[in-house]
Amino acid sequence: MHTRLVLDRQKSAIEASMVDFNVLIKDGIVTDTARIRRILPTIDYIFQQKAHAVIIISHLKRLYGKVESKYSLAPVAAELQTLIPNRRVRFLNDCVGPDIEEACRSCDEGDVILLENLRFHSEEEGLLPKDEQGQRKSTSKNASKKFRASVNLPYKAAGLLLQQELEVFAKLLDQNCSNSSNKSFLAILGGAKLLTKYKLILHLLSKVNTMIICGALSWPSLNIGDEKEQDVIALATVDAQQQGDQDPLDGMLGLDCGPASSALSEQKIMEHQTILWNGTPGVYEYQENFSTGTKHLLEAIGKATTENGAMSVVCGKDTTALVAKWSYQGKLSHVSTEGNAFLESLEGKSLPGLAALSPRQ
Structure with missing residues (x-):
């Protein structure tokens, strides 16, 4: 920048x-x-x-x-x-x-x-x-x-809004969590299929202390979902996994996370000082019944921000849309307006729009 x-x-x-x-x-x-x-x-x-x-x-x-x-x-x-x-x-x-x-x-x-x-x-x-x-x-x-x-x-x-996005992006990637005893970095990724976020997960693994994978991203580890994604090579050891007593049946979908997963997620959120969130654990947009896990996650991030002083960043079009829907902007540090571009930056990609900016004189 x-x-x-x-x-x-x-x-x-x-x-x-x-x-x-x-x-x-x-x-x-x-x-x-x-x-x-x-x-x-x-x-x-x-x-x-x-x-x-x-x-x-x-x-x-x-x-x-x-x-x-x-x-x-x-x-x-x-x-x-x-x-x-x-x-x-x-x-x-x-x-x-x-x-x-x-x-x-x-x-x-x-x-x-x-x-x-x-x-x-x-x-x-x-x-x-x-x-x-x-x-x-x-x-x-x-x-x-x-x-x-x-x-x-x-x-x-770069305009004022882009400057703000770049500054937040720099703070996220400047976190050297492995060498810091005072701060820690948590990434929460959900929503889309694992194949679409493989590179993002891989790039963030070296930067975060903890990663929570939820929603459709977690299906391969639970042996449900698209068969193609069952072949995705594991990127890291899964430290904790929450799954109901009843095994998923063929043809079933995971539409929300349950109370045990929500409780574990909240515990991890409250332990970290830097929180990045993209993708929901439930299909909140279809039925209110499937929004409980997503709402709990949002409330926990808001609590960590307002009570613990954590830096919270929400990105991705769908995730930021739900923040606006539930009027939670004021309880988070930053809600990105850059959509997929912010995610591509986190993958380590060079964005044409940034590369085209004139050099400082």
């Missing part, structure tokens, strides 16, 4: 800000404005630095170039206008092209301009556009590079 340009070191007449407005829109209304609200301090800061205008660029859903009006960012622009009534928010119905460039160049001082969904263009996801027969155009071999170069600015700096 310290080698890359951040917002407080960069000033220009017009600032273009790449954000994540991947929000839920229902009947033309943004139902959760958290992601929009979190970008407001960055907009304010940019104008405090005497910027002429701010251009906001974002994507919504994975559309692979298909234009669907229900995924237009127009409702986001309307919500943004409500949140910053003292400024004019202009919505442009595309994100590239001569008309869009001219509209941005000729904007009035103080304008906030939101461009249309980047993913209405297939090039945004590294795909070539299709012809009338649905075939990828071979003549557009460099389309993706040209598309991304259309917003090729001389300087690229």
